[in-house]
Amino acid sequence: MIKTVNIKPENFKELYFPTLAEITEVQQFTEKEKWYKLSLLDGSNLGHYPGQFVEVSIFGAGEAPISITSAPNSYGSFELCIREVGMFTEMIHKMKAGDKLGIRGPFGQGFDVNELYGKDILIIGGGIGIVPLRSLINYILDHRQDYGRLIITYGARNSKDLLFPEELELWQSNPDVEFHQTVDYGDESWKGNVGVITTLIPPLDLDLKNTIACITGPPIMYKFVLLTLQSKGLQDDNIYMSLERRMKCGVGKCGHCQINHSYVCQDGPVYHYPDLKLIREAI
Amino acid sequence: MNGYYLSQENVKDFISHLMKKKTVYAPHAKADHSFVFEEVVDADNVILDYVRTLNSIKKYFMPSREVMLRYNLDDNSYSIEDVEPVKGIFLGVHSYDMQAVLRLDHSFSHGNPEKNYLTRRLDNIFIGTSFTPDNFHFSSSVNIQPHKTEGFDLFMHKTDRGYVLEEVTKTGSDLMKGFDQLTKFHGEYPNSEHFKSHLYAPQEKLSKVFEESYDNPVWHEIAQKCVGCGTCNLACPTCYCFDVEDHVDLSLQSGSRERRLDSCMLRGFTEVAGGEVFRDRLADRIRHRVYRKFKYISDSAGEPWCVGCGRCTIYCTAGISIVDIVNRLVSDYDKKQIVQDSDMIAAWD
Structure with missing residues (x-):
């Protein structure tokens, strides 16, 4: 017998109906990346956790999953940082303050801030992976006394690709944050580290028992970061990571984001690494 | 629950009886060996003794295309497309296709119960028919016998001279009211067919x-x-x-x-x-x-x-x-x- 679920019609859910949001601020970070501040027009709060995503929709163009980059707040606005990479994001990049977008969500499992309570947090962000991690970083900064050390490692392709320039400076100057950044390719203007993100990890002095690593980056990065953390002696149990997949519906139906038995839009995008090890296609 | 003999000659009258109650969907011939589920307009065109249809009845609950939203680009106004229950009688469904619908019910109701699919599934009646497995059917290997009645309201067991009609649910019994060309059936319902194709493991x-x-x-x-x-x-x-x-x-x-x-x-x-x-x-x-x-x-x-x-x-x-x-x-x-x-x-x- 199939395990059926009996649901009364009044509990059927309207899953695909977006809420309108207005863009209130836009800032261009790099040639390809823009930052947007939005507010839901119905005045409601998005109510998300760090690491979750929304389905952004433009009528006439479609929908795409986009990470939320702002920390949860109570004043009703939220922020997205979007790379121009195709037709849909090109249309978003043409939008200005005052323009409207559809929003569904927030969706998925973010970073479990209760699980992280009291721990040293090691942030490992590669490229645009810093976008969802910024939500967690700012959440921790908002609740600084609840967490141990905050160690941020951030790598970008080159110095022109670094996102959130003003905040990077704030993190750098904040005595409560240990901030390390690197670029893959240096140039004359760049005075800092040169090398891939994994070069930032070996020199770190970590309390291995009490450190949780939170990783987000391009798919290719995970394998190498995991090897580096393992050789450092960090247990798998202390690792969380966020996966990119094609999360088309966001509600566990359309099948595009499925890896083995797991729907990334439901069980992820943030996974505890021991769970992820059981999912063969994941990394 | 009762059972009745339904002779081949009475099948057409039975379909006409059903058509008075609700819209009936049943298999029709498309070409020599192709069958499709379609709305019944003329009981004469229904073919209950068929091998399998090209598509299953999934198409009525999860259409291959459906509009979810309509919008106006000038003012960003938008509205949801209303979804109506199908409210049909599905006649001549094979047990594996019924089981497929029950599986879709699971997929669309667990986690987030999806309005579109689940609304279409409301208020439908299913009448099964048994089938003779061909070289490709292997449903018995996945625990779906040709006479499996789960999910159906009525079930038509094929016999040499027609059908034995089994009432499976109260909805099915109610559907029989007003149709009196029937003799009561006493005995065991047929329950086995020979399969040529098998999976070698349960x-x-x-x-x-x-x-x-x-x-x-x-x-x-x-x-x-x-x-x-x-x-x-x-x-x-x-x-x-x-x-x-x-x-x-x-x-x-x-x-x-x-x-x-x-x-x-x-x-x-x-x-x-x-x-x-x-x-x-x-x-x-x-x-x-x-x-x-x-x-x-x-x-x-x-x-x-x-x-x-x-x-x-x-x-x-x-x-x-x-x-x-x-x-x-x-x-x-x-x-x-x-x-x-x-x-x-x-x-x-």
Whole structure:
């Protein structure tokens, strides 16, 4: 017998109906990346956790999953940082303050801030992976006394690709944050580290028992970061990571984001690494 | 619950009786050996003795295309498209297609109960007919006998001279009211048919077989033949993965957001912006599809998600048989067990 679920019609859910949001601020970070501040027009709060995503929709163009980059707040606005990479994001990049977008969500499992309570947090962000991690970083900064050390490692392709320039400076100057950044390719203007993100990890002095690593980056990065953390002696149990997949519906139906038995839009995008090890296609 | 004899001559009157109650959907001939479910206009055109229909009745609850939203681009106004219950009588449904609907019910109700599908499923009546398995049916291997009545309100067991009509639910009994050309049937309902195609393991074993089959070379061997066209997904009564796309009208003022069935066998299925494809190898896509039918959903839902209808094998443009794939996995698994057992015996000696 199939395990059926009996649901009364009044509990059927309207899953695909977006809420309108207005863009209130836009800032261009790099040639390809823009930052947007939005507010839901119905005045409601998005109510998300760090690491979750929304389905952004433009009528006439479609929908795409986009990470939320702002920390949860109570004043009703939220922020997205979007790379121009195709037709849909090109249309978003043409939008200005005052323009409207559809929003569904927030969706998925973010970073479990209760699980992280009291721990040293090691942030490992590669490229645009810093976008969802910024939500967690700012959440921790908002609740600084609840967490141990905050160690941020951030790598970008080159110095022109670094996102959130003003905040990077704030993190750098904040005595409560240990901030390390690197670029893959240096140039004359760049005075800092040169090398891939994994070069930032070996020199770190970590309390291995009490450190949780939170990783987000391009798919290719995970394998190498995991090897580096393992050789450092960090247990798998202390690792969380966020996966990119094609999360088309966001509600566990359309099948595009499925890896083995797991729907990334439901069980992820943030996974505890021991769970992820059981999912063969994941990394 | 009662049972009745329904002679071949009375079938037409029975269909006319049903047509007075609700819209009736039943199999019709499309070509010499093709059948489709269609709305019944003339009881004469209904064919209850058919092998299988091209598509299952899934199409009524999960249409291959459906509008989700309509919007106006001038003022960003938008509205949801109303979904109505189908409210039909589905006549002549085979047990594997009924079981497929029950599986879709599970998929669309667990987690987030989806309004679109579940609303269409409200207030429908299902009347089953038994079938004679051909070379491709293997539903008995996934615990779906041709006479399985689960999910039906009435069931028509085929006999030499017509049918034995079994009332399965109260809804079914009520449907019989006002139809009096019937003699009561006393006895055992027919319950077995001979299958020519079989999986060589029951589900309990299949679950173990699939635990060991992830790295089986069969996925790469099948990928040599498979053209990755996605026909198996379209033919499958339990496939429901979909994509959503926007269509702007010629006026450029309004448009609609539509969902359509998608296929996990297509390369673009897992492609994300920037060009990364997460199941780039055809072998991985074949494995994903077969695992989805026998492991990923089945482990939590309790039954195989394949219902043994045989459609994916019949319509496969490359002649690939899902039965052959599964049986190959079973036989490789058995060989491995024998080797392990003999190793154990050797160690014992």
